[in-house]
Amino acid sequence: MSVNLGTTYLGLQLKNPLLIAGCSLTGDVSGLRRLEDAGAAAIVLPSLFEEQIVHEDIQISQVQDFGTESFAESLTYFPELTDYHHGPDSYLETITAAKSAVSIPVIASLNGSSEGGWTRYAKLMEDAGADALELNVYFIAADVEMTSEQVESQYLALVRRVKQSVSIPLAVKIGSNFSALPNMAKRLVEAGADGLVLFNRYLHPDFDLERLETEPKFCLSNPDDLRERLRWIAILRNRIPASLAATGGIHCGGGLLKALLAGADVGTVASVLYKEGIEQVGKILDRLTELMEQKEYESVEQLQGSMSREKCPDPAAFARGNYMKALSSFPSQPI
Numbered sequence: 001m002s003v004n005l006g007t008t009y010l011g012l013q014l015k016n017p018l019l020i021a022g023c024s025l026t027g028d029v030s031g032l033r034r035l036e037d038a039g040a041a042a043i044v045l046p047s048l049f050e051e052q053i054v055h056e057d058i059q060i061s062q063v064q065d066f067g068t069e070s071f072a073e074s075l076t077y078f079p080e081l082t083d084y085h086h087g088p089d090s091y092l093e094t095i096t097a098a099k100s101a102v103s104i105p106v107i108a109s110l111n112g113s114s115e116g117g118w119t120r121y122a123k124l125m126e127d128a129g130a131d132a133l134e135l136n137v138y139f140i141a142a143d144v145e146m147t148s149e150q151v152e153s154q155y156l157a158l159v160r161r162v163k164q165s166v167s168i169p170l171a172v173k174i175g176s177n178f179s180a181l182p183n184m185a186k187r188l189v190e191a192g193a194d195g196l197v198l199f200n201r202y203l204h205p206d207f208d209l210e211r212l213e214t215e216p217k218f219c220l221s222n223p224d225d226l227r228e229r230l231r232w233i234a235i236l237r238n239r240i241p242a243s244l245a246a247t248g249g250i251h252c253g254g255g256l257l258k259a260l261l262a263g264a265d266v267g268t269v270a271s272v273l274y275k276e277g278i279e280q281v282g283k284i285l286d287r288l289t290e291l292m293e294q295k296e297y298e299s300v301e302q303l304q305g306s307m308s309r310e311k312c313p314d315p316a317a318f319a320r321g322n323y324m325k326a327l328s329s330f331p332s333q334p335i
């Protein structure tokens, strides 16, 4: 039996539901060809960051105000950014080069948090040939005076602004830290998101005890990270008129199948490719096909969302239900 892996994401017809998440592996055009050859249905480019754009704007202003030193303090704030892999202009060139290198859709990624002039890059990304845009709203609400309502308004204003400037589809990548995530998801869609990418993985600082300094640490995911995505995708499936992408913890064909059963239109991978190589793309797709054949699914479309909250025989599993039962399965003494 042959299975149909085709799916639709952000209105794009895809040959299968496996995307490469934005990461350094998608930043190199020759690498993109390898990812396409391995079977990826679309790729998300690494992000262009608000800080990079603002940094460049400051540098341009500094050249214009040469001698005044008016931006010296702001410039020291971004010292390492000149070393980051792309400046804004070369990012746009990468989009164009990626489009001519591969025939699968290329999704550009813009990463920021405030509603500023930097968002003009959304339109520039569209003009450079991106098939869709992923807006990664990476915001840490560290101000004790800032309310959750203000945080949410900031997200929505940013999404509205970006959506107004582009005609390509817009996906919004968010973290899970909202007290009313489904309602926030609904309002993001009303603000213009054509799809949601769930979830961002935040950088958590660690402490270097020798030097008593903070050190940023970005860890690769593990398969257990997928479960938080399964919960929320299962809850959101068919509740908001938007595509859903699972990102975080898909490491094998079984993980991708779970994301689709919960209700994702696509799953994205990054960590597993760093850990085990690009050939994992093909292995994940082969395993997905094998599992679908075993379960007698003929198409991805047929199975998508069949374990979502509305379809699942045990909807309480996605809420508070089973919590006490799960805890009571642990022994009362350490082993």
Ligand SMILES: Cc1cc2nc3c(=O)[nH]c(=O)nc-3n(C[C@H](O)[C@H](O)[C@H](O)COP(=O)(O)O)c2cc1C
Pocket (backbone or CB within 6 Å): 021, 022, 023, 024, 045, 046, 047, 048, 109, 111, 136, 173, 199, 200, 201, 220, 221, 222, 225, 247, 248, 249, 250, 268, 269, 270, 271, 272, 274
């Ligand atoms: C090395 C690395 C670089 C990443 N860079 C970006 C980025 O530029 N923009 C972004 O939105 N996400 C970025 N991510 C996050 C991934 O897109 C993805 O959402 C996350 O890693 C979860 O998927 P995974 O469990 O398959 O790794 C990066 C992840 C890794 C591992």
